[in-house]
Amino acid sequence: MEVTESNPPASEYFGRLTFSGDVMLKRLPPDVAMSLSNTIGRGSPLDPKVANTVAAAMKDWAIEHGATHFCHWFHPLTGSTAEKHDAFLSVNADGVAIEKFSGNALILGEPDASSFPSGGIRDTYEARGYTAWDGNSPAFLLSTTEGVTTLCIPTAFVSYTGEALDMKTPLIRSVEAVAKQAGRILRFFGTDEGVNQVVGTLGCEQEYFLVDQELFRDRLDLVTCGRTLLGASAPKGHQLDDHYFGAIPARVLSFMTEAESRLFELGVPVKTRHNEVAPGQYEVAPTFETTNVAVDHQMLLMHILKDVARKHGFECLIHEKPFAGINGSGKHINWSLSTDAGVNLLDPQDETHTNMQFLVFLCAVIRAADKHADLLRASIASAGNDHRLGANEAPPAIMSIFLGEMLTDILDQLEAGKPRKTMKGGTLDLNALSLPQIPRHSGDRNRTSPFAFTGNKFEFRAVGSTASVAWPTTVLNTMIAESLDYMAAQLEKRAGKKPTAAKLETATRALLKEVVKEHRRVCFDGDGYGDEWTAEAERRGLPNVRDSAHALPAFKSRQATSLFSKYGVLSGRELKARADILLEQYATKLEIEGRTMSSLIRTEVLPAALRTQAELADVVGATQVAGVECPDSEAELRLLVSYVSELRASVDEIDASLGTPGKDPEKHAKQLRTTLVPAMERARAASDALEARIPTELWPLPTYAEMLLVGR
Ligand code: ADP
Numbered sequence: 001m002e003v004t005e006s007n008p009p010a011s012e013y014f015g016r017l018t019f020s021g022d023v024m025l026k027r028l029p030p031d032v033a034m035s036l037s038n039t040i041g042r043g044s045p046l047d048p049k050v051a052n053t054v055a056a057a058m059k060d061w062a063i064e065h066g067a068t069h070f071c072h073w074f075h076p077l078t079g080s081t082a083e084k085h086d087a088f089l090s091v092n093a094d095g096v097a098i099e100k101f102s103g104n105a106l107i108l109g110e111p112d113a114s115s116f117p118s119g120g121i122r123d124t125y126e127a128r129g130y131t132a133w134d135g136n137s138p139a140f141l142l143s144t145t146e147g148v149t150t151l152c153i154p155t156a157f158v159s160y161t162g163e164a165l166d167m168k169t170p171l172i173r174s175v176e177a178v179a180k181q182a183g184r185i186l187r188f189f190g191t192d193e194g195v196n197q198v199v200g201t202l203g204c205e206q207e208y209f210l211v212d213q214e215l216f217r218d219r220l221d222l223v224t225c226g227r228t229l230l231g232a233s234a235p236k237g238h239q240l241d242d243h244y245f246g247a248i249p250a251r252v253l254s255f256m257t258e259a260e261s262r263l264f265e266l267g268v269p270v271k272t273r274h275n276e277v278a279p280g281q282y283e284v285a286p287t288f289e290t291t292n293v294a295v296d297h298q299m300l301l302m303h304i305l306k307d308v309a310r311k312h313g314f315e316c317l318i319h320e321k322p323f324a325g326i327n328g329s330g331k332h333i334n335w336s337l338s339t340d341a342g343v344n345l346l347d348p349q350d351e352t353h354t355n356m357q358f359l360v361f362l363c364a365v366i367r368a369a370d371k372h373a374d375l376l377r378a379s380i381a382s383a384g385n386d387h388r389l390g391a392n393e394a395p396p397a398i399m400s401i402f403l404g405e406m407l408t409d410i411l412d413q414l415e416a417g418k419p420r421k422t423m424k425g426g427t428l429d430l431n432a433l434s435l436p437q438i439p440r441h442s443g444d445r446n447r448t449s450p451f452a453f454t455g456n457k458f459e460f461r462a463v464g465s466t467a468s469v470a471w472p473t474t475v476l477n478t479m480i481a482e483s484l485d486y487m488a489a490q491l492e493k494r495a496g497k498k499p500t501a502a503k504l505e506t507a508t509r510a511l512l513k514e515v516v517k518e519h520r521r522v523c524f525d526g527d528g529y530g531d532e533w534t535a536e537a538e539r540r541g542l543p544n545v546r547d548s549a550h551a552l553p554a555f556k557s558r559q560a561t562s563l564f565s566k567y568g569v570l571s572g573r574e575l576k577a578r579a580d581i582l583l584e585q586y587a588t589k590l591e592i593e594g595r596t597m598s599s600l601i602r603t604e605v606l607p608a609a610l611r612t613q614a615e616l617a618d619v620v621g622a623t624q625v626a627g628v629e630c631p632d633s634e635a636e637l638r639l640l641v642s643y644v645s646e647l648r649a650s651v652d653e654i655d656a657s658l659g660t661p662g663k664d665p666e667k668h669a670k671q672l673r674t675t676l677v678p679a680m681e682r683a684r685a686a687s688d689a690l691e692a693r694i695p696t697e698l699w700p701l702p703t704y705a706e707m708l709l710v711g712r
């Protein structure tokens with residue numbers, strides 16, 4: 001499409017629907033704009049005096065764009081976002097109607113908290129909750145595809161007693177914790193000059209599937225669970241590797257283009273889009289931003305993908321494993337720390353072996369991933385992600401770090417004594433004069449690692465595609481805050497707070513040597529999908545927790561409780577509540593799947609199977625009456641009958657395992673994992689075997705082949 005007045009380049013409308021940047025500058029007095037932009041850009045505290053002015057300007061701006069309501073937009077522990085709308089319209093005692101939005105209404109909301117998960121933090125009768133304006137993340141205007149517009153104010157959500165009931169509050173606390181400890185490292189190395197503070201940066205890659213709306217609606221499992229509970233494999237999956245980075249189908253590209261322009265308007269800097277490994281699977285990734293903003297944008301991105309997909313006749317499936325036997329979806333989160341001036345603290349630079357500060361940060365992350373491997377694993381646990389982790393196309397459930405050749409070599413040197421050189425990648429000569437020489441990276445990529453150092457950041461790939469990135473990031477920040485605290489304390493103890501260059505170097509080298517020796521067992525550059533790695537990891541003593549019911553209780557351990565409370569991220573009560581909520585959600589999701597599967601099998605699959613059985617029995621009977629033997633058809637009939645009875649038996653087992661939930665969320669989750677999950681696997685195997693035998697006109701559900709051919 002050509003650039004026209006109705007189709008301007010993205011730079012002209014980027015951020016048009018957010019109250020930041022230009023919009024803010026044009027609408028606020030300079031001092032107020034400056035105060036708010038310091039809050040947005042640098043995370044400095046919000047000045048309450050500016051609230052009334054900001055609220056009035058926001059209201060005018062929102063009304064000009066057609067908004068009638070505002071809402072405090074927050075992330076409760078349901079994993080999605082929540083909003084309670086209030087009209088700007090206000091009618092006074094004389095019946096005069098005006099549009100109003102006060103500073104108070106901007107700063108504080110009091111939604112009823114009783115219907116959100118609290119993990120026992122409050123009883124239902126203690127209903128009051130507060131939402132508090134998070135000035136770090138810009139307010140935005142969200143429109144439905146039908147054009148209803150609402151002013152959304154990002155907020156934190158806490159209980160009457162001040163305990164966090166949301167994802168954002170601990171996230172912000174964790175960013176502050178890790179920034180504070182990182183600041184100590186900078187001071188130790190004397191690189192803190194001109195640095196007001198350290199900020200976290202986050203870039204999230206989102207994978208998803210598209211299926212046709214019509215087919216989606218015909219599958220109860222997709223509608224209620226977001227994944228297919230049944231379905232025989234299509235003859236063609238991703239065996240030919242012809243989908244990854246393939247040409248994007250035109251209909252899909254139209255959808256992507258519209259989703260992107262809506263995201264641009266909302267200030268989400270979407271950068272890449274491409275086909276993923278599986279047919280019907282795609283990926284979108286914005287450029288990284290400060291953590292808090294990136295997290296809000298990630299939630300918005302999922303919302304917009306779903307919304308726009310429907311408009312284009314698709315359903316966007318964000319589930320980790322919509323189709324069995326086919327590549328699942330993840331959400332890689334790219335994590336780093338930087339100064340407020342934008343200096344990346346995980347940039348190794350050319351002569352890495354001399355860059356002691358970088359090596360301290362690197363080793364702090366290695367130490368954290370080893371020491372808190374159980375928490376890292378638990379941070380990504382969910383019913384959906386269980387289908388991905390440990391399955392052979394996804395990162396395994398063993399948490400390990402990929403470093404690449406150059407850094408592995410430096411760890412070797414650190415362990416042996418003084419690092420003396422940095423391996424260089426050199427150049428690649430393509431042996432053709434008309435092609436350029438390519439500077440080669442000093443390490444290859446490794447897609448099998450759950451946690452990889454990728455040049456100047458860590459990429460946590462084990463995160464599930466439906467996850468709110470806030471939680472794994474909170475856990476990561478907290479673990480690393482502890483590790484940086486340890487490193488800073490050790491360095492200060494060994495060399496003093498203002499060390500000489502020589503002292504600094506000796507102390508750092510000695511500490512790094514110890515840390516590398518103790519913790520490098522978590523580093524692994526080989527094939528993470530191979531069986532050898534599972535055996536090797538066991539020898540190294542690395543945990544391999546294969547399911548969420550067994551991973552999540554890590555948050556209830558004494559170490560976890562003291563870690564989160566020491567760094568002020570979550571109190572013991574808040575953390576325990578979260579663990580229970582995650583376990584309950586896991587159990588509830590399994591139960592919904594169990595019920596859906598039972599219903600699908602009883603009302604769709606079994607009747608079709610019995611019809612097929614009756615048809616075949618007729619054929620066998622008629623053939624025998626005609627005096628002809630038909631052993632093959634008889635054998636087929638017997639096989640069909642045996643699958644039907646296997647299906648019946650396993651669906652009875654499913655129903656039986658859906659008994660009354662116990663009071664203890666951990667017990668309940670573990671019980672469902674050991675009874676319901678295997679019963680569902682058995683039922684699926686029988687149903688898929690039947691699907692392969694039931695005539696097309698009798699099979700009641702859209703097939704894998706139909707669903708995966710989307711857009712072509
Ligand atoms: P891939 O992993 O597919 O190769 P890219 O290299 O394009 O992807 O980058 C993935 C993401 O990492 C992008 O969102 C990018 O902005 C983000 N990223 C780059 N640098 C940083 C950083 N310093 N901190 C956080 N994220 C970063």
Ligand code: MG
Nearest residue numbers: 205332459461
């Ligand atoms: Mg990636």
